[in-house]
Amino acid sequence: MPLRSLDLDLEVFHGPFDLLLTLVLREEIDLLEVDLAEVVLAYVEHLEKAGRLDLEATTEFLVLIAALLELKSRLMLPVEDEEGFDIEPGEAADELLARMLEYSRYRAAADMLRERLAGEHGYRYRSAPLPPQLRRVSVEAAQQAYDPEQLARAVGDLLEIPPPLDLRHVRRPAVSIEQRLRHLRDLLGRRAPFSFDEAVNGADRLTEAVTLFALLELYKAGEARWEQEEPFGPITVTPGGGAQPERRSGEHRSLS
Amino acid sequence: MNELARIVEALLFLSPDPVPVEGLADACEVSEGEVVEALARLREHYAEGFRGVVLREVAGGFTLATDPVAERAARRLLSRPRTPPLTQAQAECLAIVAYLQPVSRPEIARIRGVASESAVGTLLERGVIEESGRSRFGAVLYRTTDLFEKLFGLSGLDALPDPAAFDPSPEEEGELRERLLRAGAERAQD
Amino acid sequence: MNELARIVEALLFLSPDPVPVEGLADACEVSEGEVVEALARLREHYAEGFRGVVLREVAGGFTLATDPVAERAARRLLSRPRTPPLTQAQAECLAIVAYLQPVSRPEIARIRGVASESAVGTLLERGVIEESGRSRFGAVLYRTTDLFEKLFGLSGLDALPDPAAFDPSPEEEGELRERLLRAGAERAQD
Numbered sequence: 001m002p003l004r005s006l007d008l009d010l011e012v013f014h015g016p017f018d019l020l021l022t023l024v025l026r027e028e029i030d031l032l033e034v035d036l037a038e039v040v041l042a043y044v045e046h047l048e049k050a051g052r053l054d055l056e057a058t059t060e061f062l063v064l065i066a067a068l069l070e071l072k073s074r075l076m077l078p079v080e081d082e083e084g085f086d087i088e089p090g091e092a093a094d095e096l097l098a099r100m101l102e103y104s105r106y107r108a109a110a111d112m113l114r115e116r117l118a119g120e121h122g123y124r125y126r127s128a129p130l131p132p133q134l135r136r137v138s139v140e141a142a143q144q145a146y147d148p149e150q151l152a153r154a155v156g157d158l159l160e161i162p163p164p165l166d167l168r169h170v171r172r173p174a175v176s177i178e179q180r181l182r183h184l185r186d187l188l189g190r191r192a193p194f195s196f197d198e199a200v201n202g203a204d205r206l207t208e209a210v211t212l213f214a215l216l217e218l219y220k221a222g223e224a225r226w227e228q229e230e231p232f233g234p235i236t237v238t239p240g241g242g243a244q245p246e247r248r249s250g251e252h253r254s255l256s
Numbered sequence: 257m258n259e260l261a262r263i264v265e266a267l268l269f270l271s272p273d274p275v276p277v278e279g280l281a282d283a284c285e286v287s288e289g290e291v292v293e294a295l296a297r298l299r300e301h302y303a304e305g306f307r308g309v310v311l312r313e314v315a316g317g318f319t320l321a322t323d324p325v326a327e328r329a330a331r332r333l334l335s336r337p338r339t340p341p342l343t344q345a346q347a348e349c350l351a352i353v354a355y356l357q358p359v360s361r362p363e364i365a366r367i368r369g370v371a372s373e374s375a376v377g378t379l380l381e382r383g384v385i386e387e388s389g390r391s392r393f394g395a396v397l398y399r400t401t402d403l404f405e406k407l408f409g410l411s412g413l414d415a416l417p418d419p420a421a422f423d424p425s426p427e428e429e430g431e432l433r434e435r436l437l438r439a440g441a442e443r444a445q446d
Numbered sequence: 447m448n449e450l451a452r453i454v455e456a457l458l459f460l461s462p463d464p465v466p467v468e469g470l471a472d473a474c475e476v477s478e479g480e481v482v483e484a485l486a487r488l489r490e491h492y493a494e495g496f497r498g499v500v501l502r503e504v505a506g507g508f509t510l511a512t513d514p515v516a517e518r519a520a521r522r523l524l525s526r527p528r529t530p531p532l533t534q535a536q537a538e539c540l541a542i543v544a545y546l547q548p549v550s551r552p553e554i555a556r557i558r559g560v561a562s563e564s565a566v567g568t569l570l571e572r573g574v575i576e577e578s579g580r581s582r583f584g585a586v587l588y589r590t591t592d593l594f595e596k597l598f599g600l601s602g603l604d605a606l607p608d609p610a611a612f613d614p615s616p617e618e619e620g621e622l623r624e625r626l627l628r629a630g631a632e633r634a635q636d
Contacts, residue, residue, distance in 0.1 A: 017561070024559075056551055059585060060561045063552045067559070097623050101613065102557055108612030109545060110537035113598065117532060120599045122514020123502065127462060128272035130334060131321075134460070137383050138335040139402050144409035145339035148417050151408070154344075154351035156422025158367055159435055161442045257497060259515060265498030266516030267523050269459075275523070283523035306447060308455030325449060326456030333457055333465065333473035 006046050006061075010038050017043075017061075024068065031072050040065060067099075175207045180214035188224060188239050196226070196235035257301065260284060261294040268298075274317030337403060338382055345375040350384060354404070354416055356433050358388045358397035367440040447491065450474060451484040455510075458488075464507030464596065505595035506602050535565040540574060544594070545609050548578045548587035 006017040012033045013020060020039070023029040043061055187194050196215070200208045215237065218224035222240045257265070263284055267275060277295075281288045295311075295318060302311035302320070309320050322330065342350065349372050352364050364372050376398070379385045384407060388399040400413070410416065420426060428435055447455070453474055457465060467485075471478045485501070485508060492501040494513065502511050512520060532540065539562050542554050554562045566588065569575045574597065578589040590603070600606065614622070 019560070056585065057561070057563060059552045059583075060555045060563070063556050064559070064561065067556065094623075097619075099559070100622065101619065103559060104614060105609055105612050106538055106541045106545070106557060109541035109609055110532075110534065112607065112612070113541055113544070114532050114537045116598050120597060122517040123500070123511040123599065124266075124270055124517070124520055125509060125511050125596065126270055126459070130460065130462075134330055134334050137337045137403060138331055139406055141332060141335060142337050142403055142406040145337075145407050146342065146409075148408045148410055148415075150342065150347055151351040151354050152417040152419040153422045154347040155355055155419040155432070155436070156424060158348060158352070159419075159428075159439050160424045161439045262496075262498035262513060263516040263519045266512035267498075267519055269499050269510070269512055270516075270520055270524060279523065283519040285519075285522075306452075308447075308452035308457075309459050320459070322456035322459055323452060326453045326460075329453045329457055329473045329475075330460055332475075333469060334460060 006043060008039060008042055010035055017064075020068075024071070031068065032075055034068070034072070036065065036068055036072060039068075071099075175210045177210060177214055177217070180207070180211045181217065184211070184214055184218055184224065184237075188218075188237070193236050193238040196237060199237065257297060258294070260286060260290060261297040264291060264294045265298055265301075268311070268318055268320045271319070274312075274315050274319040276317040279317070337407065339407060343375070345372065346378060348372075349375045350379055350400075350404075352436070353379070353385050353398050354400050354413070355419065356436070357399040357413075358391075360391045360393075360395035360397050362395055363437075364398075366444075367436045369440050369443040447487060448484070450476060450480060451487040454481065454484045455488055455491075458501070458508055458510045461509070463592065464503075464505045464509040466507040469507070502599065503601045504599055505592040509596075533565070535560075535562065536568055538562075539565045540569055540590075540594075543569070543575050543588050544590050544603070544606060547589040547603075549589075550581050550583075550585035550587050552585055 008015060008017055008020065013023070013029055017039065020029070020034070024031045024034070043065075047058070184199060187199055191198075196212075199215075200211050203211070215224060215226065219226060219240070224237055225240045226235050226237045228235045264280055267280060267283060277288050277291050280291045280295075284291065299311050301307075302309065304310050304323065308323055308326055310323050312319050312321050345368075348368055349364055352367055353359055356363075361372065361376055364376065376385070380387075380398075383401055384404040385398045386401050388397045391397055404410075405412065419432070430438070454470055457470060457473060465473075467478050467481050470481045470485075474481065489501050491497070492499060492510070494500050498513055498516055499510050500513050502509055535558075538558055539554055542557055543549055546553070551562060551566055554566065566575070570577075570588075573591055574594040575588045576591050578587045581587055594600075595602065613619075
């Protein structure tokens, strides 16, 4: 998705994303008043609509939004130094200044190039086809340029039959989603509410991960709800309102 | 040389084809008489035998052309074969053509396990392989050229090195063509 | 004009691209010193302001080109449109590629502060920049082409002026900094 087609509708700015940072750098928009989260949301929405990922354009967006975030976060730091912040009051200005100077250098170089191109304008180069007698490559003028062994080696490469793939190291996963779904449903039926730690009770990381995945599936189907009071805190699982036991047999076939 | 003569010179230099007097007069926005005069001045400058480029009147128009004195050097500069290093794909295609000729493009693709249009196209363009009739099934066949032998320093096709030295499994039975096709089929299964 | 100068003139007339001294020496089977001497003689003949065709050193070689005096008539004769001038965005992207090559599009965007895909696309289309591999993060890298040097009349990339010459004076820089600091202080008071 081309970045230039990303149209923003923010409180302080309406227009293409392309224009935003330019205006900020030219101090025509106060970065402190730009809701950057809105910009990110607009982009994600746009990506979703486009349905495919243009890696280059996305990188470009990330680079630009990161620059904006960095500038803004620096501007938002209190100027009067409080303990814990060792950022100089002028640092935000320095950062912005460095960027503006770098840009102004290439803007001036661009003017030089444009002038140069204009000055070159009258010079025209000839582009006529070669006279027929010169068009054919002459065999007499040719000299050895390649090693014939290169050809024999290429044939050797082509005779190579790849060894059959050794699949012995690939094990079938010991933990299946079905198994963990059964386990969680069993707990929901017998002991709800229960904590996630109880559900995985000392199992290995793979089992933990698959259990979490199974829990997400149950949540999606409305069979379970979960709560976590704080990051890294205990997760409490309770039965959801929308359990549909009659669909159980078939609904997760796609996961197997 | 006055300005009109300079402009006429520039026009003849740029134009790939001879330009008639009317055409020159039109472009310069002057009369044909003035163009004829300018051409006379130019002719002094481009008198044959003094310059590398000469003024000629051909096919109802005027044109600049090189003097035959430069023919040999021009051939050396411009008719020289291009010989950048071969890519792996090009080397493989060329090796298949060299050892199995005549060979068709579908066969090359079967042996390599991938379509080989671009590499074959480049080899054709560089003049190291050429078309050589059609197979029973109508596919174009390719063979190597004299230029190929020259660029690889070969006195003839029988001077191609024996691939046995690079054979990964010399104990395998069969002709080279048959073995290459078999290996290609195996690779294609992956 | 001696024979070597005539031959060199003919080669420059025929060759579609600028020819470096080594190429000319090779084609003429003479030393590079002799070619340099022949070029000096040619330069006398093609002194700018006297002829419709001039001798130029661009893109690492020598070539003949028409003098701007003929531009108007050339456009009428060949009915080829002027190459359009660069937009500001295109010129900025081109300047960044010229000075920092090889450089990726995200890097160009970082410096310019705006996404630059449309300008970069146009520059690619016009053949003044080209792809040059990928960065370690997988972004396509760009560099300038020979056509760039030809169109901008540069004998080589080292003929580009030192970019430090474009930096603002210390006074201007100080003033800009002052303004930014003031803006920051005003914000802190809110």
